[in-house]
Amino acid sequence: MTRTYILLFICVVVWGSNFIFGAILVNTFHPVLLTTLRLLFINLFFLAYAIMCKKDLYIEKNEMKSVLLIGVIGVAINQWSFYEGLQTADPTTAALILALTPVMTSILAVFILNEPLTAKLVIGGGIATFGVFFVIGVGQRFVFSEGLIWIFITMLSFSLSIVLIRKLGNRDDMFLITFFSSIFGFLIMLPFLTFTFSHITLKYSIESWSLLIVTAILMHGICTLVWNNQLRKAQASTAAMFLNLEPFVTMVVGYIILQKSVTAIQIIGAVFIVCGVYIATFGYGKKSRGQKVLFRKAT
Incomplete structure (x- = not known):
């Protein structure tokens, strides 16, 4: 299990660094070109992996529409908006916004997957959201730059894609x-x-x-495969806690590579976000016995 935790931690460190390397790349490549090229190399890596592992590259017809929708929302829009946002958004602030993904995923699941809206989700989501607006409001005087709007789109598209993947059901080979x-x-x-x-x-x-x-192959190719493989050995709640470290990784890497100082406001906001996400998602997926259900969509 120690090996699993080490691998999960390495994946989080790599993904947290993506905000910094992405901010560097958008200074050279146009976001549309950057997105397209990265997807090209990611797909070449996946194809090589599939050939090497003798994968049967086939999906059921009834899954095609859902996979296409995931490709539009969770890949094209998600990647494009991410690099558009990093042109002007602070990488650390972007990481803090994306840290809301587990909470937003849970909220979307209430309406799409008919999962219950619990009191702890509302409380935790409120605390995490306060953390984001604390950073934007106190640190930037509530100036929503175009970059931050793009990053919010990134977070929403990522959350929606997770829900769509879950809607497909559990598969042995994701x-x-x-x-x-x-x-x-x-x-x-x-x-x-x-x-x-x-x-x-x-x-x-x-x-x-x-x-x-x-970065394309390492962050979205190798780390994706490693993460999905290790999720079979670790609890989902444990893996989610590792993901909460991403904003802090971004702060450290940004300071080392870009000599970008981390403000006290960002640290305080990060603490609120991590605490809120923990409250909202701890034990997520388990039976909601003992939890106060505030709303459940009628089926």
Whole structure:
């Protein structure tokens, strides 16, 4: 189990670093081009993995529409909005906003999956949301920049994609859903790429290309496979607690690489967010016996 925890922690460190490396990459690549290229290399990695492991690349027809929707929302929109947002949004603030994902996922599940709205979800969600607005309000005087709006879209699209994946039901091999949704996401981005650029130039430095390719394969390829594999060995609630470390990883990596100082307001906000997410999601998925249900959608 120690090995599992170490691997989960490494994945979180890598994903937390994505905010910093993404902020660096958008200074070189246009967000649309960056999204398309990253998806290209991610899909090439997944294809190589599928061939090496002799995967049967097939999904049921009744799953195709859902996987396509996940590709649109959870891949294309999610990735695009993320890099659009990092052009102007502070990476640490972006990480704090995305830390709301577990709470937003639980709220969406109430209306889409008919799961109960419990008192602890409302209380925890309120505390976490307060943490985000504390950072934006006190730290930035409630200035919602275009970048922050894009990051909120990233958080919403990610949360919705998680709910859609859960709606498909439990599968022994989630790789196929990941692979085909990534393929669809890439194909959806191609028209936007041709619409955005009349002429595409790929003359970038070796350093820029290396950072793009390595981060794409490592963060969205290798870490995704490792995380999904280790989830079979660790409780979901334990894995969720590791994800709460992402904002703090972003703060540390941002300070090391970008020499970006971390404010007391961001730290206080992060504490509120982590505490709120913990309250809202601890024991999530277990029977709600003993929990006060405030609302349940009629079926």
